[in-house]
Amino acid sequence: FVVFTSNIFAILGLRALYFLLAGLMGRLRFLKPALSLVLVFIGAKMILEEASKSEALGSWTARLPHISTSMSLAVIGSILGLAAALSILFPSKGAVPEDVRLRRTGPDDPDPLEDTAGRRDPPGAARDTGGTGT
Numbered sequence: 001f002v003v004f005t006s007n008i009f010a011i012l013g014l015r016a017l018y019f020l021l022a023g024l025m026g027r028l029r030f031l032k033p034a035l036s037l038v039l040v041f042i043g044a045k046m047i048l049e050e051a052s053k054s055e056a057l058g059s060w061t062a063r064l065p066h067i068s069t070s071m072s073l074a075v076i077g078s079i080l081g082l083a084a085a086l087s088i089l090f091p092s093k094g095a096v097p098e099d100v101r102l103r104r105t106g107p108d109d110p111d112p113l114e115d116t117a118g119r120r121d122p123p124g125a126a127r128d129t130g131g132t133g134t
Contacts, residue, residue: 001108029092038076045072 024032035048052064 027091028084028087029090030083030087031080033080035074037079041079042072 048064048067052066
């Protein structure tokens with residue numbers, strides 16, 4: 001029972017974290033390049049680790065650097081932190097924060113219920129979109 005409930009709570013926590021990250025994806029424009037750098041770093045670390053264990057390369061493997069776990073975490077954290085900082089300092093030009101979008105309601109804004117011809121549909125009314133109706 002303890003194992004089952006701990007797994008359920010872990011899944012629920014990860015689900016909340018996923019929605020948090022999904023909400024931040026629009027604001028963190030440098031996150032994808034940062035994640036690709038993290039993957040390249042991890043791949044290089046794995047290759048160096050396996051190459052240092054290989055005896056086929058001879059004495060050359062003694063000169064390969066060893067990257068500790070704490071150093072790996074520091075590099076990964078700094079890459080992600082730098083990406084987040086750059087995303088905050090240099091937001092994308094087309095992105096408008098949600099709180100600003102919500103405040104932009106004034107008399108000059110178009111009515112969302114009005115179509116392009118100026119007709120007003122009542123809320124909940126079906127619009128004819130020109131489709132087949134299926």
